[in-house]
Amino acid sequence: MAQAAFHFPRGFLWGTATAAHQVEGNNTNNDWYAWEQQPGRIAEGHRSGLACDWWHGRWREDFQRAAESGQNAHRLSVEWSRIQPAPDRWDEDALDRYLEMLRTLKELNITPMVTLHHFTNPVWLAEQGGWENDKVVELFETFTRRVVDALKDYVTLWCTLNEPNGFLVLGYLDGMWPPGKKDLGAYFHTSLNMIQAHSAAYHAIHALQPQARVGMAINYRSLVPAKAWFPPDRWLTRLYSGIFNDTLPRAAQDGIVRLPGRRIRLPQVKGTQDFIGFNYYTRNTLAFNLLKARELFARLSYRPEAAKSFTGFLANEPDGMFEGLKWCRLFLLDTATTENGIEDPDDRLRPRYLAEHLRQVWRAVNFNWPVKGYFHWSLVDNFEWERGWTQRFGLWKLDEHTQARSKRLSADFYAAICRENGLSAEMVARYAPEAFAEMFPN
Ligand code: FCB
Numbered sequence: 001m002a003q004a005a006f007h008f009p010r011g012f013l014w015g016t017a018t019a020a021h022q023v024e025g026n027n028t029n030n031d032w033y034a035w036e037q038q039p040g041r042i043a044e045g046h047r048s049g050l051a052c053d054w055w056h057g058r059w060r061e062d063f064q065r066a067a068e069s070g071q072n073a074h075r076l077s078v079e080w081s082r083i084q085p086a087p088d089r090w091d092e093d094a095l096d097r098y099l100e101m102l103r104t105l106k107e108l109n110i111t112p113m114v115t116l117h118h119f120t121n122p123v124w125l126a127e128q129g130g131w132e133n134d135k136v137v138e139l140f141e142t143f144t145r146r147v148v149d150a151l152k153d154y155v156t157l158w159c160t161l162n163e164p165n166g167f168l169v170l171g172y173l174d175g176m177w178p179p180g181k182k183d184l185g186a187y188f189h190t191s192l193n194m195i196q197a198h199s200a201a202y203h204a205i206h207a208l209q210p211q212a213r214v215g216m217a218i219n220y221r222s223l224v225p226a227k228a229w230f231p232p233d234r235w236l237t238r239l240y241s242g243i244f245n246d247t248l249p250r251a252a253q254d255g256i257v258r259l260p261g262r263r264i265r266l267p268q269v270k271g272t273q274d275f276i277g278f279n280y281y282t283r284n285t286l287a288f289n290l291l292k293a294r295e296l297f298a299r300l301s302y303r304p305e306a307a308k309s310f311t312g313f314l315a316n317e318p319d320g321m322f323e324g325l326k327w328c329r330l331f332l333l334d335t336a337t338t339e340n341g342i343e344d345p346d347d348r349l350r351p352r353y354l355a356e357h358l359r360q361v362w363r364a365v366n367f368n369w370p371v372k373g374y375f376h377w378s379l380v381d382n383f384e385w386e387r388g389w390t391q392r393f394g395l396w397k398l399d400e401h402t403q404a405r406s407k408r409l410s411a412d413f414y415a416a417i418c419r420e421n422g423l424s425a426e427m428v429a430r431y432a433p434e435a436f437a438e439m440f441p442n
Contacts, residue, residue, distance in 0.1 A: 004440050006362040007422040013111060013373025014418040015073030016066060016395065017339050019118035019162065020082075022382035023059075025050035030081040031126040031178040032119065032385075046388025052380055053403050059101055061405075062380055065396060067108035069411060070418030074105055075338060075375045077115035077162065078151075080143055081122035087139075095150040102154035113157040113338070113375070115217065116144055116201060119167055119177070119385070130179055131171075131190045131197075141200035145208065152209045159277050159338065160201040163219040164194045165244055176386055182294070188259050195251045195269055202252075202272035216252065217277030217338040220245055220327065222320030226287035226301070236298055237286045245327065249276060253331055275372070276328045279339035280357075283320035307352075309343045311391060316342070316353050321360035325371060334370045337361060341377035343384070343391035347408040351432040354410060358423055359439055376414060380405060 021027050036047045082094040105112050170177040172187040205212045223241045225233035251257045255270030289299040306315035328335040344350040381394035395411035413431035425440045
């Protein structure tokens with residue numbers, strides 16, 4: 001009998017995503033490491049420690065896992081504080097190690113995407129004011145040039161900044177991440193530096209490698225008004241979504257940074273993205289609330305009926321995936337889902353989450369929208385920032401004390417998807433039966 005299936009186009013990139021600080025271990029020379037040492041910053045006092053021990057070589061076994069399970073792409077990041085441990089010092093050994101990782105990926109037929117900045121900063125940079133200091137634009141450009149020059153034989157897909165929009169909110173408005181500020185002025189100023197650093201890196205990469213494809217990974221939050229009939233909820237939802245989701249990619253498109261009440265023209269920033277990196281996890285409801293002045297009068301929550309992740313951090317809202325991919329169309333560029341996943345130690349919700357989100361990616365692909373790949377977060381459990389080790393996003397489970405890995409059912413499900421270049425009814429029935437009736441009605 002013919003099998004019903006959601007097929008993807010030939011050459012679709014199927015991978016996982018990781019980030020240096022979350023997997024390498026012993027990244028002692030960056031601002032996050034320092035932050036982890038401060039009491040009260042990380043859930044349960046957790047620390048990154050050895051993380052997944054990649055720096056001692058365990059990347060090898062994890063890449064092997066990725067390859068054996070049919071993945072043909074991997075998104076990883078390089079750690080600035082390793083490559084440039086001091087303003088006037090470059091560590092060639094660190095670059096060689098990344099080169100070896102990339103060479104191995106090539107041997108395994110895995111296409112890499114390399115992220116240049118995934119949240120962490122060298123201590124020396126943080127001491128100079130980090131991303132608030134205007135000098136960061138030039139410093140990031142110099143760093144980028146060095147990295148691209150060293151790795152360009154193996155990489156053409158570059159992501160300059162990971163989730164600059166999330167980084168800005170958490171570091172400069174919420175104060176939950178280093179540098180721990182709650183300062184709207186610093187938030188806006190740093191936004192301008194980030195977009196300029198992105199554009200300087202974009203131009204530097206293309207000068208060294210004309211065939212490069214360069215983008216940013218934006219954390220796309222799907223926002224819906226808590227009460228659709230209530231104008232303040234609707235109005236604030238639009239405002240929020242515009243500030244959070246749109247500001248940076250729109251600036252990279254037309255060179256205009258739209259801040260509340262202000263438009264700043266930066267001509268050099270115009271046209272500095274070749275693709276949209278789209279990170280999607282969840283959707284929030286937004287209610288106007290006079291008591292939330294510090295959060296710009298918004299109360300964010302989840303629809304009560306949506307299934308929640310293990311710690312309640314995320315809700316399973318696959319429709320937001322489709323909405324977000326539609327939003328990507330605004331930019332008339334290729335798109336890749338550069339992150340998507342859920343924290344779920346016992347793999348109760350992940351198979352369904354995966355199936356339902358990929359179905360939305362498939363819908364987008366079938367409208368002929370230029371969606372070129374999907375990177376699941378993550379390959380193996382890793383250090384989850386202020387949430388420490390309390391959240392488990394891996395297809396493989398990690399015991400961070402023994403470094404033992406064990407496969408979750410989702411790893412087999414994802415392997416079947418990668419090999420098949422799609423999802424068949426049989427696979428969904430086997431791995432995600434809860435999603436079956438909706439995906440394959442009758
Ligand atoms: C994203 C981050 C990534 C990881 C996932 C769960 O926002 O980019 O590093 O922490 O969330």
